[in-house]
Amino acid sequence: MTSTVSATNFMDDPDDNGRFGKFGGRYVPETLVPACAELEVGFREAWADQAFREEFEQLLQTYAGRPSGLTECANLSEELGFRILIKREDLNHTGSHKINNVLGQTLLAKRMGKSRIVAETGAGQHGVASATAAAYFGMDCVVYMGEVDMERQKLNVFRMELLGAEVRPAMSGSRTLKDAVNEAMRNWVATVESTHYCLGSVMGPHPYPWMVRQFHSVIGDEASKQCDELIGGAPDYVVACVGGGSNAIGIFSGFANSDAQLIGVEPEGGAAVGSAVPGVVHGSESYLMQDEHGQVLEAHSVSAGLDYPGVGPEHAHLADIGRARYESVNDREVLEAFELMSRSEGIIPALEPAHGLAWMVKAKEELAGKTVLLNLSGRGDKDVAQVQAIKAGDPAALSTMRP
Amino acid sequence: MTEAPQLGQLEKHLRSRRDNGRKLLIPYVTGGYPVEDWPRLVEGCAEAGADAIEIGIPFSDPVMDGTTIQESSSLALAAGADPLDILGQVSKIDVDVPLIAMTYYNICYHMGHRRFASQLSNAGISAAILPDLPLEEAGHWTKAADAEAVETILLAAPTAPDERLVRIVERSRGFVYGVGLVGITGERSELATSALEMARRLKAITDKPVVIGVGVSNPQQAAEVSEVADGVVVGSAVIRRVLDSGNIDDAVEFVAQLRAGLDAG
Numbered sequence: 001m002t003s004t005v006s007a008t009n010f011m012d013d014p015d016d017n018g019r020f021g022k023f024g025g026r027y028v029p030e031t032l033v034p035a036c037a038e039l040e041v042g043f044r045e046a047w048a049d050q051a052f053r054e055e056f057e058q059l060l061q062t063y064a065g066r067p068s069g070l071t072e073c074a075n076l077s078e079e080l081g082f083r084i085l086i087k088r089e090d091l092n093h094t095g096s097h098k099i100n101n102v103l104g105q106t107l108l109a110k111r112m113g114k115s116r117i118v119a120e121t122g123a124g125q126h127g128v129a130s131a132t133a134a135a136y137f138g139m140d141c142v143v144y145m146g147e148v149d150m151e152r153q154k155l156n157v158f159r160m161e162l163l164g165a166e167v168r169p170a171m172s173g174s175r176t177l178k179d180a181v182n183e184a185m186r187n188w189v190a191t192v193e194s195t196h197y198c199l200g201s202v203m204g205p206h207p208y209p210w211m212v213r214q215f216h217s218v219i220g221d222e223a224s225k226q227c228d229e230l231i232g233g234a235p236d237y238v239v240a241c242v243g244g245g246s247n248a249i250g251i252f253s254g255f256a257n258s259d260a261q262l263i264g265v266e267p268e269g270g271a272a273v274g275s276a277v278p279g280v281v282h283g284s285e286s287y288l289m290q291d292e293h294g295q296v297l298e299a300h301s302v303s304a305g306l307d308y309p310g311v312g313p314e315h316a317h318l319a320d321i322g323r324a325r326y327e328s329v330n331d332r333e334v335l336e337a338f339e340l341m342s343r344s345e346g347i348i349p350a351l352e353p354a355h356g357l358a359w360m361v362k363a364k365e366e367l368a369g370k371t372v373l374l375n376l377s378g379r380g381d382k383d384v385a386q387v388q389a390i391k392a393g394d395p396a397a398l399s400t401m402r403p
Numbered sequence: 404m405t406e407a408p409q410l411g412q413l414e415k416h417l418r419s420r421r422d423n424g425r426k427l428l429i430p431y432v433t434g435g436y437p438v439e440d441w442p443r444l445v446e447g448c449a450e451a452g453a454d455a456i457e458i459g460i461p462f463s464d465p466v467m468d469g470t471t472i473q474e475s476s477s478l479a480l481a482a483g484a485d486p487l488d489i490l491g492q493v494s495k496i497d498v499d500v501p502l503i504a505m506t507y508y509n510i511c512y513h514m515g516h517r518r519f520a521s522q523l524s525n526a527g528i529s530a531a532i533l534p535d536l537p538l539e540e541a542g543h544w545t546k547a548a549d550a551e552a553v554e555t556i557l558l559a560a561p562t563a564p565d566e567r568l569v570r571i572v573e574r575s576r577g578f579v580y581g582v583g584l585v586g587i588t589g590e591r592s593e594l595a596t597s598a599l600e601m602a603r604r605l606k607a608i609t610d611k612p613v614v615i616g617v618g619v620s621n622p623q624q625a626a627e628v629s630e631v632a633d634g635v636v637v638g639s640a641v642i643r644r645v646l647d648s649g650n651i652d653d654a655v656e657f658v659a660q661l662r663a664g665l666d667a668g
């Protein structure tokens with residue numbers, strides 16, 4: 001157990017140019033610059049407005065089901081030789097942390113007079129959350145999803161449609177999350193006057209990385225209080241999977257100024273921070289998987305939600321200043337962790353947070369005797385059919401996997 | 404005090420043509436597509452009456468582009484197009500009008516601002532358009548570009564408030580690229596009313612050449628918007644003809660029609 005005192009604030013707000021250290025900014029087509037500026041002002045005002053904050057908190061409680069619990073994993077702890085706590089974002093309405101951000105953004109969009117939202121989705125969790133909030137607030141909703149992901153996550157496609165959203169396939173490139181973001185941005189360029197782009201992670205142009213972090217900071221706020229109560233302070237390690245990085249930023253924000261080590265876990269085939277090469281795509285300067293000419297590489301991961309070659313700029317910054325550490329795991333390790341948690345705790349995790357556990361298994365020696373908090377960002381229902389197909393040896397289900 | 408910048412080669416060229424009563428025609432060609440023939444397409448555009456030519460350096464994630472230019476870019480990339488190779492081929496193209504590079508910022512960022520600027524300059528390219536690099540983020544690039552006398556053309560969009568347009572026009576070199584509609588590149592059956600409005604707003608605040616692009620799809624539309632603007636950029640409508648036919652002849656013929664449409668006014 002470690003103390004929670006520190007002089008520096010490691011997760012400050014970005015500067016006036018939307019930068020976390022060197023990273024971030026606002027690299028968008030000129031058409032979108034005024035909308036981003038407006039959104040920044042709108043968010044600043046809303047976030048400073050007590051009434052908005054109360055309405056948001058109210059929604060998180062009565063609609064999303066917060067606060068989410070903190071569960072001690074006694075069986076896993078015994079098996080692995082260190083104390084494991086999990087933050088139960090899987091128990092939120094719609095099954096993942098994504099709902100926090102979406103409720104915040106749709107509430108803001110409504111306040112700013114927008115009648116329509118457009119979103120991208122990888123695993124479908126952000127798309128489902130967006131479709132859910134749009135249904136709740138009576139807004140039109142279009143979700144772009146890579147064609148490959150629509151196949152991997154059929155159930156979520158149907159869910160979105162049930163909720164009244166229109167799901168449009170992204171057919172270019174790798175036909176996964178990166179391409180869904182491209183399509184959503186193109187659509188936003190054309191509809192910016194009526195539409196809010198409900199971006200699903202801590203990425204994109206300023207103010208998104210900051211705004212999305214603030215909407216997810218509830219994860220870290222709750223978890224730090226829960227840890228205080230349960231173990232009398234911060235854990236030794238806080239672990240989260242990183243695609244764009246929203247669930248990780250959310251939980252890190254509660255422990256950035258503690259002595260806890262912060263670990264972000266990327267898939268081996270989508271390790272943007274791991275690549276350590278900076279680049280600019282989808283609105284911000286950050287680490288980016290790219291070839292020697294600056295063409296963005298296609299990520300490959302068993303998990304549709306982490307199948308992304310970029311990462312939010314604040315993660316690049318946290319890596320840069322050494323406040324957080326980024327590790328990677330491969331698909332096979334992830335599938336083992338997926339089954340391990342299911343069998344030992346009776347909790348089927350989503351494939352995304354199974355990355356966190358997979359790293360913990362690999363780092364068993366380093367973690368021996370420590371207390372580790374894992375952000376269980378979502379539940380695995382959406383992944384069950386895919387894992388079943390993989391176990392049955394279906395080559396299609398394996399096609400985007402790395403050995 | 405900062406001195407007024409010297410007019411660059413492209414701006415001088417376009418101003419003088421405009422001041423002689425000519426409407427400006429700037430076709431777009433995707434570098435690397437069609438694989439063997441694209442340098443011939445650039446030359447064909449010049450012969451058909453282009454006043455300058457935009458050459459796209461394909462990028463994996465072109466967020467300002469519609470399906471036509473996306474497709475030509477991915478075909479070029481799939482055939483192995485790379486930025487240095489394209490610039491190498493550009494340096495061998497023999498035309499008597501200025502060339503403009505159009506690509507996305509990561510290509511430049513990854514190569515390094517100074518290196519990218521000098522590579523453009525060495526290839527004989529006068530100017531650059533980076534559609535995902537807005538004014539506020541452009542400082543590193545414009546410094547490097549200015550040092551190599553590469554003119555940075557900025558986009559002005561219908562969504563910009565007046566005070567922003569003033570700042571964009573002020574920093575743009577070569578010409579001011581007015582975006583004709585709220586949206587991405589691609590052909591449209593009608594000229595958007597925003598195209599004329601954009602041209603009017605820009606002409607009211609600048610003497611620099613004002614060229615409208617995005618959505619300008621045929622000679623009639625080109626002539627219509629050029630009643631207010633100084634000229635047009637036409638991209639998707641050119642490239643689509645190459646995609647449809649698999650060769651460059653229809654596209655060159657189309658550029659000649661655009662020229663005739665503009666000259667007839």
Ligand SMILES: Cc1ncc(COP(=O)(O)O)c(C=O)c1O
Nearest residue numbers: 125243244245246247305352378
């Ligand atoms: C359960 C879950 N966790 C994590 C992610 C990855 O997103 P992020 O890195 O923004 O948390 C997703 C994305 O779909 C997800 O569904």
